[in-house]
Amino acid sequence: MNLFEKYFLAANRWALIMLLAAMALIIFTNVVLRYLTRESIEWAEEVARHLMIWLTFLGAGPVLRYGGHIAVENLQDSLPRPAAVLLRGLIALLLLGFFGFMIWYGLLYMERTQYQTTAATQISFAWIYAAMPVGGALLVVHWLLIMRGYLRERVFAADAHFDANASASL
Template identity: 40%
Template sequence: MTSQPASPVRTITPGAGAPISAVERWLVSANRSVLVVLLGVMAALVIANVMCRYLVGISFPWVEEVSRYMMVWAAFLGAGPALRVGGHIAIETLPNALPERAARVLRAALVLVMAATLLTTVWIGAEYTQFGWEQETPVLGWSAGTVYLAIPIGAALALVHLAFVARQWIRSGEWERVEGFDPQAL
């Protein structure tokens, strides 16, 4: 049994591959920083709540609700960075089997489908957010719309990330490379 080679990736650092703009660099950095903070705070809250529950017999019900909403936000905000590195599920057998020109046409069509899907998600997510704005969360009494807002914001950010990487991916089938990270690794 032979293993297939991993998808090609691109390094978008100045001087290697496609140049990265200051706006793109800022967006990637800000997006990743927010994800790190969300996941760090969420982990700290859950660990502290578990420790309090078992060490002193006190549990804070708001921690479960807050951590759940933080996970929702992290999932939607993490979709764009995952897209940049080819981290979403993909079947590359057909594009890899096609001649280069046909593979580019197929990748361009796929980018259009992804963009249409993300635009639809922004639109429906905004409607869903508006629908849930008057509803309250069970424990904290927050507007459920603030949780649902992750849908259109995350989809819009993923669309921006797609815009930044689409040209290179269509042209060569290569994704951004993140040093020390392989999204296709098992």
């Protein structure tokens, strides 16, 4: 793994960790306050929902790296190697097209909703919809970093954590 990829993946993971931690802390605090004081934080559920949206779009790239999304692989497994490589090439192009569509459509959503504000926090919906083009751009980078291995042998990037566990069990 090259240095850029290492730091890129680490930054993406830390962003996910921070989003999940903030979401958990907000919801936990809200539940505790609700039971102890019979009052709740007005904006807690809204902010947690928005953090979940960001978590979903930013987390799609690392999941893609490790082959964690649902895939139907029976066809490419049944084809001869040259045909399977061609099929994976088509899949790779379709995925890049879809990620580009996510970026483009996310920017459209941001533009259309920039003057609408959320109910509790009064922030522009464009900030929430920004998760879509940002996540799409991250998906493009993650995909370009692993695409060669996928095209050749349908190999996904291995997580160092999983590699350490696999070698420890041998």
